[in-house]
Amino acid sequence: MPARPEVVFAGTNGGALDRVEDYEAAGGFRALAKARAMAPDDVIAELEVSGLRGRGGAFFPTGRKWAFVPKPEQLAKPHYLVVNADESEPGTFKDREIILRVPFRFLEGCLIAAYAIQSQHVFVYIRGEYEREFEVLRDALEAMRKRDLLGEITVVLHRGAGAYICGEETALLESLEGRRGQPRTKPPFPAIAGLYAAPTAVNNVESITTVTSVLELGAAEYATLGVENSTGTRVFSLSGDVVTPGNYELPHGITLRELIYDVGGGVPGGRDLKAIIPGGSSTAILTASEIDTPLDFDSLVKAGSSIGSAGVVVIDDRCCMVQLGIRVSQFYEHESCGKCTPCRVGTRWLTQILQKIEDGRSSQADLDLLLSVCDRILGKCLCPLGDSDAIAVASYVDRFRDEFQAHIETGRCPLGGDSSLEGILAPSAQHERHLHEVVHA
Amino acid sequence: MTTAIYSRVQKLRKQYPEPTSAVLPALRLAQEEHGGWLPPEALREVADALDVTPAFCLSIASFYDQLRLEPVGRHLVEVCTNVSCALAGAQQVVEAFERGLGISAGTTSADGGFTLGTVECLGGCGWATVVAIDNRHRLRVQAEDVAGIIEELHAREA
């Protein structure tokens, strides 16, 4: 069993530290006091030393991001901290557990971050489907207000309404300003012109929660955890064909084998591992033979994938990779905001070509076309939503080409109706099926 | 003219430097007040309260999956069928609800009691299958559990 230092979930003993008295008794709000006794720039410097990098998916150094935000004397506009609690990347469910189990550590991190970038205004954009999480945060904020911990700072909980794209930071800002959640052109980056065109830091829930721990432990101490370039712990969301799915906080650099077998109990029913999605559905798939890949930024890049949001999905040998491609592609097709043509049209096209392959109606040219559509999406849009679909689908072909080839050559799915994803009904297909039923009734 | 939600929307507006930011919370509020969807008069109420047009409100409402422009049943059952839930048997859960409620996914029962649908990842992949019932998440739902859930919802109706 790998060592399991707890930073984000420290002091919870597997439960929740969700009462303000308990959090205080466990040393809560000391990090905030420590930060407020420092100069804002020194807090930023501390974050840089810690090596903390964004947990939302892009892994951008948190301290550096804050350093990009102009000082109030440089740009006389209000400054904003916007926290991304829109968690919607398939395979990812960690921010939700962080909010439920350590709401005060998270809110303390918001106040520290606001102090560091000299902001008086915090907006937490929380995904609309998270009802209980919203209530927990609302009550936690109220408890902090009563204890006068907020000072001059206002914290607004802003609820989304169901749109994956609003997790992309500029789409999130559009949504928060009251528009459709469509990404903006960058530059300007949010640090310069973000919310209401004012300097804004956008950070993920886990990043912000970890800020509290960094201040508490001290940056140098925090940096001893994890590996080079990927310091600290990570809350890995483990799901799919695994005995004990759940969120596990572990240091960066543990291997997929340790996570899936030692922590997660392996694949149920003694079945064989087939594939692993390492960082949410937007990341390239790995095969069972890559099980010894360490879970850190550099190792996953070297393996041709990405640590993404650290949502690890385990897939056993019952799953058809073409069907996986269809289901993943249906998601991106459904969630495309429609602003950029390659994404809007390309994601739909990928689904259709994959369906043709699965149905045994395809020729070799369709596989070429599939990969060519992936190429024509990649890097051609304002945001990487379409890229995610292209990267995922192209990786399924790359890693499981024989299986795609078998569909084409034999005109049928090699799993012959027994795939674990057989018949799955995606929201995007649900409406079409309904129309079909009405027409044929 | 002041409507039921007018004064509550004014309060929401004050949370933001710019009032348009309140459109999403205001639409959520209006939807709650109108039985889970946004009929044209709901859009008009929000528009009046925020000094925008109903067309603008419609442009926002049509973008977000949780905002609904068609009537929904008194109970809303949404099954996640994204990858992790699908691997855990979400399709069997969908079919059990279809059989139990006598409607197909994507439709509402004739008596307006239930709307059944499939949805994308609800952020609970490790507790698959996740089913949102009236927006509250049930975790680790299996096909065998469905009859009990339906019974419970019928009991709530009575």
Ligand SMILES: Cc1cc2nc3c(=O)[nH]c(=O)nc-3n(C[C@H](O)[C@H](O)[C@H](O)COP(=O)(O)O)c2cc1C
């Ligand atoms: C399509 C798309 C969806 C995203 N969804 C999320 C999300 O749900 N939560 C999140 O924190 N970041 C998400 N991101 C990443 C954000 O754009 C941004 O990088 C992040 O919030 C920055 O915070 P961090 O530096 O603390 O990671 C998404 C990005 C894209 C392109």
Ligand code: FES
């Ligand atoms: S896949 Fe169902 S909750 Fe994420």
